[in-house]
Amino acid sequence: MKSRVKIFDTTLRDGEQAPGCSMNLKEKIEVARRLELLKVDIIEAGFAISSPGDYESVSSVSEIIKDCSVASLARCSEKDIDAAYEALKKAVSPRIHIFIATSPIHMQYKLRMTPEQVLEKTAVMVRYAKKLCPDVEFSAEDATRSEPEFLARVVKTAISCGANVINIPDTVGYTTPGEMRSIIERLILDVPECEGIELSVHCHNDLGMATANSLAGVLGGARQVECTVNGLGERAGNAPLEEIVMAMRTRPDIYNADSAVDSTKIYSASKTVFGVIGRTAPLNKPIIGANAFAHEAGIHQHGVLANRKTYEIMTPESVGISSNRMILGKHSGKHAFDDALKQLGYNLSSDELSSCFDRFKVLCDKKKTVSDRDIEALVRNRDSETCHRYILKGFSVHAGCQEAATAVITLEKDGKTFEEVALGNGPVDAAFKAVDKIINPPEYSFENYVIQSVSEGKDSLGEVLTTLRIGEHLFTGRGLSTDVIEASIEAYVLTQNNLLEYHERQGGKINV
Ligand code: KIV
Ligand code: ZN
Numbered sequence: 451m452k453s454r455v456k457i458f459d460t461t462l463r464d465g466e467q468a469p470g471c472s473m474n475l476k477e478k479i480e481v482a483r484r485l486e487l488l489k490v491d492i493i494e495a496g497f498a499i500s501s502p503g504d505y506e507s508v509s510s511v512s513e514i515i516k517d518c519s520v521a522s523l524a525r526c527s528e529k530d531i532d533a534a535y536e537a538l539k540k541a542v543s544p545r546i547h548i549f550i551a552t553s554p555i556h557m558q559y560k561l562r563m564t565p566e567q568v569l570e571k572t573a574v575m576v577r578y579a580k581k582l583c584p585d586v587e588f589s590a591e592d593a594t595r596s597e598p599e600f601l602a603r604v605v606k607t608a609i610s611c612g613a614n615v616i617n618i619p620d621t622v623g624y625t626t627p628g629e630m631r632s633i634i635e636r637l638i639l640d641v642p643e644c645e646g647i648e649l650s651v652h653c654h655n656d657l658g659m660a661t662a663n664s665l666a667g668v669l670g671g672a673r674q675v676e677c678t679v680n681g682l683g684e685r686a687g688n689a690p691l692e693e694i695v696m697a698m699r700t701r702p703d704i705y706n707a708d709s710a711v712d713s714t715k716i717y718s719a720s721k722t723v724f725g726v727i728g729r730t731a732p733l734n735k736p737i738i739g740a741n742a743f744a745h746e747a748g749i750h751q752h753g754v755l756a757n758r759k760t761y762e763i764m765t766p767e768s769v770g771i772s773s774n775r776m777i778l779g780k781h782s783g784k785h786a787f788d789d790a791l792k793q794l795g796y797n798l799s800s801d802e803l804s805s806c807f808d809r810f811k812v813l814c815d816k817k818k819t820v821s822d823r824d825i826e827a828l829v830r831n832r833d834s835e836t837c838h839r840y841i842l843k844g845f846s847v848h849a850g851c852q853e854a855a856t857a858v859i860t861l862e863k864d865g866k867t868f869e870e871v872a873l874g875n876g877p878v879d880a881a882f883k884a885v886d887k888i889i890n891p892p893e894y895s896f897e898n899y900v901i902q903s904v905s906e907g908k909d910s911l912g913e914v915l916t917t918l919r920i921g922e923h924l925f926t927g928r929g930l931s932t933d934v935i936e937a938s939i940e941a942y943v944l945t946q947n948n949l950l951e952y953h954e955r956q957g958g959k960i961n962v
Pocket of ligand 1: 589619622652
């Protein structure tokens with residue numbers, strides 16, 4: 451019998467905490483929906499007391515998500531635990547996740563507490579949380595640099611006071627697979643009470659060993675793994691969910707353990723998360739990078755054609771990388787379009803469906819075959835439909851060798867039309883400058899511009915992500931078109947709309 455390993459996803463908490471990975475509420479809800487489709491067991495939706503945004507995220511995700519437990523992080527303090535409890539009130543299955551550091555360096559320099567005080571705090575706060583919520587997880591922060599005897603005492607205390615999950619974080623990504631396995635094995639031996647609870651691991655990737663360390667924890671007896679989609683997280687990130695899930699599924703002979711994750715939803719969850727933070731996967735990223743299943747070298751191709759298993763240890767289909775099938779065409783109706791979306795895992799509201807269908811029809815006029823990848827891109831880019839600020843109404847660019855590029859841009863806002871012309875180093879630069887002339891944004895820096903084709907072929911859709919920065923705030927927008935200049939301008943106008951909206955909400959001020 452294979453052991454069941456629970457997947458605790460912390461993309462919306464530990465992942466979102468990382469610089470450049472912040473998400474607004476709408477984006478967090480979108481990610482939470484993807485996680486529910488993936489069938490993760492627990493979604494850590496935020497750290498309720500840390501900011502109004504985190505509180506709102508925990509409370510909205512609690513209200514919307516029905517098929518997963520929802521957790522909020524809390525320090526060992528009544529105020530933190532109260533905030534987590536309040537934010538989780540609407541969750542079908544709430545979990546309070548409390549933590550305190552247990553390593554000598556953290557206790558001495560960060561907490562300024564003695565080990566005995568940490569033990570006492572653990573006991574009091576786990577008891578307090580347990581009175582509010584039946585599901586309490588306790589994390590011994592920096593566990594892998596803690597004294598083993600002290601760690602065992604803390605774990606014993608937390609269990610005796612009501613914790614039903616004990617998490618062993620490798621907070622600074624310092625441990626090794628052998629060490630992680632023996633920490634878990636030793637805890638099981640030294641603290642017999644571990645028998646009645648779940649042991650969990652939470653590994654950071656500072657030495658590139660987060661996946662290996664998490665899996666070693668499973669071999670040692672951990673039955674929950676904490677991870678994030680695409681491995682987002684502080685510094686070098688957390689263990690990537692996709693790697694943990696696929697390693698257990700590909701090597702049952704080694705792990706004899708599996709999760710309940712629907713692996714065919716991995717690719718679209720990964721795309722959603724990258725889209726939200728305005729990044730794309732490195733080409734060689736395991737499981738979800740563009741080259742992960744490409745067999746370019748002739749020798750490999752020959753082998754794969756003869757028998758896929760020669761070079762393929764898992765199939766692209768098993769992680770939801772579609773075969774780019776042509777699924778709909780010019781004559782497909784709204785009903786068929788909606789059915790195709792549902793098969794791809796998207797349940798859109800009727801307004802969203804109508805606007806996506808309109809864009810689909812426009813696309814059918816430009817592109818002979820519309821594949822499932824195109825449709826997923828249309829859904830990912832549906833934000834541009836809901837924007838009520840500046841809308842791109844028209845553009846014309848002129849560019850050539852050894853001459854400055856020119857762009858004329860027409861935008862519309864509140865029924866009024868604005869037109870500007872600008873010169874630039876290329877057509878995209880000129881177009882962005884013309885947009886700036888119209889909207890006159892507050893001072894920003896250009897953080898990132900990514901352009902990628904959605905599928906193969908000369909008539910492929912181009913997807914563009916632009917990211918702007920003001921101080922610590924990042925603003926992202928996406929554009930999609932068979933014309934990459936148009937996609938770039940769309941993405942840029944949307945990014946500026948997001949920036950302006952935030953600027954207005956702050957009363958015209960952005961703290962830098
Ligand atoms: O890395 C860490 O120690 C954490 C804990 C709060 C679980 O994220
Ligand atoms: Zn962490």
